[in-house]
Amino acid sequence: MGIDVRPARPDELDAVVEVLRGAGLGASVGRLLRFPLDCPSGEVLAALLGDEIVGGAAVAGFGATGWIGALGVAARARRRGAGLALTEGCIELLRTGGAETVLLYATAAGLPVYRRAGFAVEGEAHAWRDLSPPRGRPQADGVRPLLERDMAVVRALDRAATGEDRGAVFSAMVRPPGLIVERAGRVAGSAVRSPWGLGPSVVATDREAGIALLSVLRRVPGAPLTVSLPDANADAVRALRAWGFAPINQATRMRLGPAPAYEPARVFGMFNLFWG
Numbered sequence: 001m002g003i004d005v006r007p008a009r010p011d012e013l014d015a016v017v018e019v020l021r022g023a024g025l026g027a028s029v030g031r032l033l034r035f036p037l038d039c040p041s042g043e044v045l046a047a048l049l050g051d052e053i054v055g056g057a058a059v060a061g062f063g064a065t066g067w068i069g070a071l072g073v074a075a076r077a078r079r080r081g082a083g084l085a086l087t088e089g090c091i092e093l094l095r096t097g098g099a100e101t102v103l104l105y106a107t108a109a110g111l112p113v114y115r116r117a118g119f120a121v122e123g124e125a126h127a128w129r130d131l132s133p134p135r136g137r138p139q140a141d142g143v144r145p146l147l148e149r150d151m152a153v154v155r156a157l158d159r160a161a162t163g164e165d166r167g168a169v170f171s172a173m174v175r176p177p178g179l180i181v182e183r184a185g186r187v188a189g190s191a192v193r194s195p196w197g198l199g200p201s202v203v204a205t206d207r208e209a210g211i212a213l214l215s216v217l218r219r220v221p222g223a224p225l226t227v228s229l230p231d232a233n234a235d236a237v238r239a240l241r242a243w244g245f246a247p248i249n250q251a252t253r254m255r256l257g258p259a260p261a262y263e264p265a266r267v268f269g270m271f272n273l274f275w276g
């Protein structure tokens with residue numbers, strides 16, 4: 001019996017989520033799939049062995065770039081090519097939608113599968129959790145709440161940091177909670193929380209602006225701050241360590257196709273380890 005990969009039907013989504021949870025992709029993976037399901041350039045794929053769903057994956061397309069995320073195969077069906085078939089199905093969908101470059105964050109288990117599909121390693125990223133209550137005052141100079149009128153500049157900051165046009169993500173968010181940092185009348189950074197991901201997306205033009213945003217975010221009442229960011233942002237990593245954050249997860253950014261003008265030193269937080 002061979003592996004068949006195709007878009008999941010609406011009545012199959014619960015089974016896909018169950019398989020992905022069982023594969024170790026976390027309790028909130030169902031929430032993560034909302035964006036690819038709602039966004040016109042997104043899709044959720046199912047891998048079938050006979051008529052049984054044994055794997056799943058999701059894609060989100062942003063024009064010239066596209067992301068693969070939440071790819072997993074049930075333990076009982078591994079090492080039969082389902083992981084590679086899902087990866088290839090995702091690449092084909094994204095390429096058909098116009099993506100020249102396909103990006104993803106890989107676990108250690110996923111890395112060899114993606115290498116086989118042609119992906120190259122770009123760099124490491126970690127998710128961090130705030131384990132010690134913040135003391136003293138935040139470094140909050142110029143930080144204020146995000147307003148609806150800021151969204152155009154937030155998109156421009158995101159484009160300058162990621163080298164991608166992730167307008168689809170921002171268009172799908174209605175009045176997202178967030179922060180802006182302004183320096184000398186210019187917006188120097190933004191922090192936006194999405195309804196799907198774990199952490200906030202934080203981008204800034206310089207170290208001080210990014211660290212000011214993180215410093216305020218960790219004082220927002222509620223659960224301890226979790227934030228994912230590229231190791232290449234050494235200033236941010238140093239600040240997190242000094243504040244008592246601990247790494248809770250690691251992933252490797254991989255790329256297939258030409259490099260976007262990605263500036264990891266401008267990234268102080270990612271929505272998730274799915275589409276950055």
Ligand SMILES: CC(C)(COP(=O)(O)OP(=O)(O)OC[C@H]1O[C@@H](n2cnc3c(N)ncnc32)[C@H](O)[C@@H]1OP(=O)(O)O)[C@@H](O)C(=O)NCCC(=O)NCCS
Nearest residue numbers: 023071072073078079080081082083084106107109110112
């Ligand atoms: C990563 C993951 C998706 C791989 O799924 P998979 O279906 O086992 O992937 P494949 O079968 O395509 O490839 C896995 C291995 O099986 C081998 N294989 C493929 N077909 C085979 C076959 N018919 N017989 C024997 N081995 C086979 C591959 O060569 C590969 O071997 P290698 O890793 O030693 O090089 C799966 O392990 C998983 O869900 N892990 C947990 C979640 C996770 O980490 N997901 C990745 C998120 S980025």
